[in-house]
Amino acid sequence: MRTLTLCTFVIPVWLFSQNTISVKVHNVSSEDGKINVAVYDSDESFLKFDKVLKTGSVEAQEGMVALKIENMPAGEYALAVFHDENSNNKLDTNWLGIPKEKVAFSKAKMHTFGPPKYKECVFSVNSDYEINIEL
Template identity: 35%
Template sequence: MLTASSLACTSVARAGSDNPAATSSITVVVSNLASTKSAVKLYFYNLREKFLKPNGYVFKKVVQPSGQSKITLPVDLPQGEWAVAITQDTNNNDKLDKNFLGIPTEPFAFSNNVRPKLSPPDFNDCKFVVGGTSTVVTITLKE
């Protein structure tokens, strides 16, 4: 199992991501990676109206799987409701490729393993609660 101590990981914070005193540790486990070499990007959201909007995430983490088909990433988050969107950049062009209809052609996933059919998922379908106890968020990447 791959852990944060063995990952090449970067984090990008966004404006409005003040660190209040009440934070909790969560662990995000992403399985079914399409590539053991391509970057996995995790986007963390805490506002419904900004979910999946360009630059609407609070922060993102970029993880190199380093030969593993599964990643385990511990993250400290302010308490409240959160959702995670994940993509894997299999061709390493630093963007999520889409077809002419706007549907991703690279692997993606959402917290709660929400599988959208004809439109992007809603924050309320993907949200999980970060509270006083440790939370494990398990997500299977969809190709």
């Protein structure tokens, strides 16, 4: 009976615990605009603006900025970061679709012919997590 009681109360708390992802973005080139972070939780949603799980934003500062994405359940995630230098809340691209603003990803870099895949960027969160990303 004691084991059943323990499982009834401890396991649900563990399953639904909320974590914080602390993001440090390095190599910010100017104080113009904002640094935006998008959190994705699947290959199907990755880099689709209408399927972002969670976002965070902080004013740009030359060098390094830090922000926190809070209330994240345990799971696998990938981040996309961009420096919105003109504060228009969108990633500006040229006529070919190539970003004009700096872009970075968790655990992967931009490829010659496009962004990395979700599986290249994914990381696991089981407790509070800190990640460093180079713009």
